[in-house]
Amino acid sequence: QPIAFRINSGELPPMGLQEHWRRVYLDVSTPPAGSSVKDPAFVAKLSRWLTVEQPITLAVNGDDEKAGFPMMQQLFSFTAQAIYSVGRDGTPALTAQARPQDGEIFGEFPPRGE
Numbered sequence: 001q002p003i004a005f006r007i008n009s010g011e012l013p014p015m016g017l018q019e020h021w022r023r024v025y026l027d028v029s030t031p032p033a034g035s036s037v038k039d040p041a042f043v044a045k046l047s048r049w050l051t052v053e054q055p056i057t058l059a060v061n062g063d064d065e066k067a068g069f070p071m072m073q074q075l076f077s078f079t080a081q082a083i084y085s086v087g088r089d090g091t092p093a094l095t096a097q098a099r100p101q102d103g104e105i106f107g108e109f110p111p112r113g114e
Contacts, residue, residue: 012049037062038071047078054080057095061087 005026006013013027031042050058058081063071065088072086087093 012046013053015049015052017053038064040074043071043074044078047075050075050079050081057081057083057085059085059087059093059095061092063087 003026004023005028008027008029010030010032012029031037031039035042037043058075058079060069060072060075063069063086069086072084076084083095085093085095
């Protein structure tokens with residue numbers, strides 16, 4: 001299958017994304033010029049996007065482990081994702097998606113036996 005991608009320079013993806021199970025979409029977003037992904041204002045804007053769009057998982061890489069992962073703490077405080085993954089130098093965090101139609105679920109009870 002083809003892979004769709006988009007690069008958003010200085011902005012987040014648009015609101016109202018349509019989900020397509022088992023289709024690969026890569027959406028790369030960067031903060032505005034002169035800002036950083038660690039900027040609390042950018043993290044707040046990202047938190048609002050995550051709260052509206054509600055992706056199942058969130059992976060964060062590049063946070064400051066020695067400072068107690070401040071970016072991850074802010075995201076955790078203002079969003080309600082089912083799965084959070086935190087990467088470290090040399091071991092990046094990745095995300096995973098579930099197929100509820102096949103009994104794959106995150107943060108819930110497993111399907112009962114028939």
